[in-house]
Amino acid sequence: MSFDTTGPRSGYAIHETSLVTLRSSPPKERSDAARNRVAVLAAAAELFARDGVEHVSMDAIAAAAGVGKGTLFRRFGDKAGLAVALLDERERELQETILSGPAPLGPVTSTDKPDPRERLRAFVDAYAHYVLAHLDLVRMSETAAPGARYRIGAYRFWHRHTALLLAAARPGDDADALAHVVLAPLSAEHLHAVVAEQDADRALAAIDTAVTALVGEDVGGKGTRGS
């Protein structure tokens, strides 16, 4: 539970009521600690790439990085934390686009204000692609410890974003609760299983179908279907 809070990582924190960027705590990090952090991340990335995320033990990573196990766990908490650190960079990109990038993902558009329905659909699709692209790593970050998915800051970020869009698209509904439902099929565990059984395109299409049914196609909003 005691986590690394010193390093220049974990880019975003979520303000209670709105999405806010916030560089994490003052970059006070001892030089040896910094050296080790880099060594660990490099070693982990290499071992994961070589042997597959599932077959790499924390001992092996510590050994490859030339670092003790204690150091490894002190900095990253657990296996999930290590995965989060490795994903941080790429995740940040997506987060930045969502916060301040061009439509449909972000809020920036030349004409009028962006449509929350389209933004939601675009977000779900983009996020699903992100998870699929780093499936094993994300899966580890979500399942290494029970309940990990819902504890990490990133999930709260995605949840908040989803809830804000839902609140705009479906006023009157319980956006916070609905957002969890929308995010459920985007868990790495779920996508992993579905993709293995069917294939990615069908899974993505089905998710889009469900989201579209929930919020509708676009502003013209003619319900969703008419049987």
Place this chain on the structure above:
Amino acid sequence: MSFDTTGPRSGYAIHETSLVTLRSSPPKERSDAARNRVAVLAAAAELFARDGVEHVSMDAIAAAAGVGKGTLFRRFGDKAGLAVALLDERERELQETILSGPAPLGPVTSTDKPDPRERLRAFVDAYAHYVLAHLDLVRMSETAAPGARYRIGAYRFWHRHTALLLAAARPGDDADALAHVVLAPLSAEHLHAVVAEQDADRALAAIDTAVTALVGEDVGGKGTRGS
């Protein structure tokens, strides 16, 4: 992976294309094996009730049952398998109602043929209640081993059922893929997290909102909403 297939357990198997009841393999079970199975299940149930599912180790169960660890794993495969065996009874009840019980859950109605939309909503609600009632145990059965949820026969049963109803309610869509999406927010891991953060009623209401948006209210089918 090598599983117990002898005992009178695991009530249903799923035929490739339709829902079929099928008592499992011939009840050929050696008397010592039967004795031990009962002892293990009884010991597990008691320890779980006393100390909480999370805090009971397989060693402890084996010891309490007066049985070796090897026996425990041979019969139940892993922790998830043990949970499945314990849930079997209650799950079977729900399955039976769905297969041959009264509407809205089952297909039996006095008037005309049952409406798949209502049946789907009823099923989702009933299943969610079932999971919530045995949250820790179901959670263990789904998360003890990675991907466990999607391997156990029960999931395939629920998935098949959901897919059949979806195929009737939304012809033209990819029912198999959509069924996975519908089941995603019903995972124990997900419900556990959401219930801890909000509460059960909001979670249930949100799930119902989403399902209703997907299939509509009833046969009268006037789309879902019109902004």
Place this chain on the structure above:
DNA sequence: GACATAACCGGACTGTAGTCCAGAACGGTC
């Protein structure tokens, strides 16, 4: 540059899931 203090380091240690296999127990046969 010596000192004090806080932060960090690493490997021995613990607890648990899951494997393995030599031998015991079963149950059918003559």
Place this chain on the structure above:
DNA sequence: GACCGTTCTGGACTACAGTCCGGTTATGTC
């Protein structure tokens, strides 16, 4: 009731995640 192939048993064994703490090293101060 003795024999035999099959199935089951149980505890020693491995591998891994995660904890703990005495010793070490960086950094700010005089």
